[in-house]
Amino acid sequence: MRRLRHLSVLAAVTALLALPVQGQAQAQTQTASLGRTYHVAPWGSENAHGSAQRPLRTIGDCLSRVRPGDTCLIHRGTYREQVNPPSGTKDAPITVAAYGDGPVTVDGTEPVTGWKDAGGGLVAAETDLPLALDFNAVFLDGDRAAEGRWPNSGPDPLNTTWAEADATSTDQHVDDTDLPDADWTGATMHLWAGSNPWAQQTGTVTAAAPGKLDFKGGTYRCPPLCMGNQNYRNYYLVGSKVALDQPGEWYYDKTARRLYMVPPKDGIAGHTVTAKHRLWGVDLSGSSYVTVRGLNLWGTSLRTGEDSTGVTVDRLRATYISEFSTLPMPPDSDLAIPPFEGHIVASRILDSGVQILGTGNTLKNSEISRSAGNGVLLRGTGNTVTNNYIHDVGWMGSYTPGIEINGNGHTITHNTVRRTGRASIDTAWQLNGTEFPDNRIAYNDLSEAMRTSRDGSPFYVCCSLNGTGTSIDHNTSHDADGQVGFYVDNYSGYFKLHHNVAWNTGARGTFFNGHTGPSIANEDHNSSYGVGINGNSVLLSGATDASGSYISNIIGPRPISATQAGDPLPVVRSNLISEQPGYKDAVNGELWLTAGSPAIDAGEPIDGITTDVRGAGPDQGAYEYGAPIWSTGCDLPGCQQRVRHGTWTATASDGTVASAATDGDLNTRWTAASPQSPGQFLTVDLGEAKTFGRLSLDAGRDTSGQPYGFSVAVSRDGTHWSEPLARVSGRSFTQDAVFPRQTTARYLKITLTASGPVPWVVNDLRLYGDGPDSATTLQAERATVVRGVRHGTAATGVLGSGDWLGFRAVNLAGDRLTVRAASSCARTCSLHLRLDAPDGPLLGVVPVRGGGDGKWQEQSVRLKREVTGSHDLYLVAEGGRRVAALDWLTIRP
Structure with a gap:
């Protein structure tokens, strides 16, 4: 599998996350006065003194010797071990840090060798994988290998391919004339199905016949979450040897302790296979007052514990942190709310991600990527997650987000969260309970969320939460496939939102959902909403009691509406509803004001909110005219990638008007004139040369118009075209064409390579590069x-x-x-x-x-x-x- 280079930004991130030798030497000098410094290197030995000249061989050797105030400096290399630091003290923490002479990788995998021919085009190796069967992960030549599945999908688990059951299917039964005739008994059924499937589920196939499957699993709650003759009947199968049919796919027979694989086309010789052995490469669950700095994690993760305090994790680079193939109901012991069937959505939240638990711990300056579940799990009190780049997580489609927040008094700021199965930031009340006080969620950039679902948003909190003292401010939410930018769902109250920005988020900018219950004292002030919102800029609806709710100083393209129920009644005033409010560049999310905007000085004063007034009064919207323009997200390499949208035009091979594909508005749509067939194309003129490494083709909330396959070629002059630089198959809602290298071109040609029963659609085309586009601000x-x-x-x-x-x-x-x-x-x-x-x-x-x-x-x-x-x-x-x-x-x- 080809690694998504635009998302990992390997060279740049490695350079940033590993301190230079000079910096590490300075750190060594500073810590020497507090305690002893030990060196660790793969070329060291167990009986060494731990000096730079005679280093220890393993990190474990070092940690068995350290005392409060001591430091382990780790030299370049790969360490296949679990790191369990002891505790330091508040005045004398223990430090585990990369020395700075190259990448230091704690690897959670072990090599698999001894491959032999197993017949039927397969090879097999005898190996004992110690993890639970559904937590196994296999890597081929340094990339994630896919567990055998039907239908086949591409290498990106967020661009998944679904089968679609026939309308004659019923609860716990699938009819599908395309299903291969094989014994699927025992396979895992993964489904995204129902009338409005707001989460995914898994079950087990109990019987199979040609074109038919029976399965047991899910929540048995239909609708909205099960199979049957519903609006959505999507599923796929994994965990069966009969699914092995393309190179790199694997199946593990736990009873026989045998790993099967379809070898690469040139055979297994010369290739490297590793399998996951350790869930927690760095386990701080029993540790306090420890600093971990500059380490890489591969195929494993890091956690602190409920009693941990004073832990700092700095410049971590963690890749392929969590893997699982089933979504079981959380055990009752994990729940803060009495159990009921809907709690299936909280599956695997406590099992995955980099986990910052306890009190007063910090995760900063880190890149967290590639997880079936969470990117980061935050629980406890007073922890900090700041300046991190979190991406490509949550592909299993439960409510596992980029950052899951449970507890109170946390600070979550300046993070970039991109490409998530569901939310970028989420709070699961099933695990958190209803109290959610005093959290600060600010200056985060949330984009490309909701890749595997629809009913949700980049920022999502639910349900019955009390957000007293919690502030959600100065965040940007954009380019997401859900319905809302900021979503406070189902009876939650006392949330204060202000100075947030959203565009291309579907139906609404912000949604307070009373849902036939209370939605009390929720506020939104001085927020700006832009293109790609076609319902309400702000909506408070369905509330039986909306007492004390207050919406003011908003700029948005669509009306603001609030249920008039409660005492005092909700206040909606001093807002500007206009499609031409005087933004700098709405299509590119630059929603700050220009001279002459009617929003200047038109707002009302609000205690604690309108604190930087310039002129005769506060401005409406998120940016005060004349003040510096604040920004969101992290400052690490990779945090800025979107290519600035200019005057782009599109021409369709069938002669239809294709301007909606390139207008930068997620809610407008181009539809081809006829069902999909190879050779149909769109030609896109960017107006000027741009440098990019990825194209996203977004079909909005459509469920049937995604291309069944396409290729992308580029040109500098519109006449001479390259060979296809990327080929994409599958039917995910947003499909990414990833190029093997950064490309500079003015023209793109998107050509269909497969047939499909309906015309293809494009709501939005976006480009991304390895690094910022200088044409953006x-x-x-x-x-x-x-x-x-x-x-x-x-x-x-x-x-x-x-x-x-x-x-x-x-x-x-x-x-x-x-x-x-x-x-x-x-x-x-x-x-x-x-x-x-x-x-x-x-x-x-x-x-x-x-x-x-x-x-x-x-x-x-x-x-x-x-x-x-x-x-x-x-x-x-x-x-x-x-x-x-x-x-x-x-x-x-």
Whole structure:
């Protein structure tokens, strides 16, 4: 399987997450005064002293010796062991850190060898996999190998392929004329089915006949969640040897302790197979006051415990952290709410993800990716999750999100959460209970959520929760396949939302769902909603009691509505409903105001919310005109990927008008003129050359119009086309074409390669690159590296001469630099744009001189030449002790 390079950003992240040797040496000097420092290296020995010259061989050797205040410095290499640090103390923590001479990987897998021919085109190896059968994972040549399944799917589990049962199916029974004739008894049935299937379920096949299956499982609650003659009848089968039919697929016979595999086309010789052996590569469940820094995890995860405190996990890079193939009902012992059938949605939340449990623990500056379940599980009190990149998680389709939050007093800020099966951020009341006080969820960027479902949102909390003291503010939610940007569901109350931004989220921006019950004292203030919302900007509906609810200072394209029930009645006022509110660039999510906007000074004062007023009164919307533009998400490599949408056009081979495919609005749709057949195509003109590595074809909430197969070719001139750079099959709601490398082109051609019974549809096309697009607004506070100033929530501090900030791996195509800066420089000062290094080639100089008022001003200059390709960019201050503070910059043609 080809690894999704655009999502892992391997080289850049490895460089960032591993401290340089110089930095590690400094850390060693600083910790030496507190305790002893031991070195660990694969070339060490068990009887060594642990010095740099005579290192220990395993991390376990080191941890058996450390005492509070000691440090284990781990040299480059792969360590196939479970790391169980003892506790330090508050004043003398124990540190386990990468030395900085290369990647340090704690590997949860073990090699599988001794492969022999097993007949029928299979090979097999005798091996004892110690995990529960449905937690097994196998890797082929360093990539996830798929468990044998029908129908076959591609390598990306978030681009899954479903079978569709015939309408004659009934509860716990499937009729499907396409089902291969085989003995499927004992296979796992995975289904996404019902009238409105808001979660997925699994069961076990109990009988099979040609074109028929009986199965037992799920919640037996039909509708909405079971098979039968429903709107949705999607399923697939895994866990059966008869499903093995394509290279890399595997099946494990636990009774015989034998692993079967379809070998690669050139045979198994020369290939490496490993299988998962350890759920927790770093197990801190019994530890407190430990710092873990700069480690990589592969095929395993990390957890703290309910009693852990003072643990810091910094610069972790964890890949393929959790795998499972079934979704059982959570045991009653795990539930905070009396059990009932609907609790199936909480399946595997407590079994998966990087787990930060306990009190006062921190996960920061880390990349967490590729999980069947959670990205991060957060439980307890007063923990912090900040500046992390979390992606490609939750593909099994339960309510496992990018970040699952249980407990109170947590801080979840500046995280980028992308490509999740359901929500980006979620709270499961079944496990949390109804009390959810004093949590801060802010400055997070949530996108590409709801890849395996529909009834949900990037931000989702449920049910009957009391959110007193909890603030959801300054978050962005966009480009998601659910129904809402921010969703407070089923009887929950006392949630305060403000200064949030949503676009391309379906029917609504924010939804407070009373659902025939109370929705008390929920608030939304100063939020901005953009394109791709076709129902309500904000909706509070179905409430029997909405007392104290308050919605104000909102900008949105669609009406705001609130159930008028309660005492006092909900307040809805001081809002601007307009499709032309004066946004900077609505299609690209730049929902800040421009001069002349009717929202300027048109808001009402709200205690604790409108705190940075500039002008005669507060502005409506999320951004105060004249103030620095705050940003969301992390500042690690990979956190900025979406290519700026310009004046894109599309031409269809059948002559239909295809403008809806490229207008940047998720709710508009192009539909082909006839059922799918090979050779039908869309040609897309981007208007200018762009650099990208992935194309997303989004069919919105449609369930039948996805292409059954397509390829993507590119061209610089619209005449000479490349060979197909990506081929995609399957029928997932949003399909991703991943290219083998970054590509620069102006034109794309999407060509169907398979037939289908209905016309194909496209609601939205999006492009993503390895690194930010310089044509987008590069926010200064999201610079990858800085010197002389600190990151803030908006803009930088004042740069002095010689200070700089840098953006790694920016995709460039332009010759005009624009900066927004505020200067009080009394003489001639300037900002120098340099390529690849702070002292690299000079591309342009922006003179800055303040007028004493410190106002933010935009200024543009032509560069010395047009710059293209991927480069590091540095903006260096020159000319004085206080040159300028920087808000943002762009480079465009």
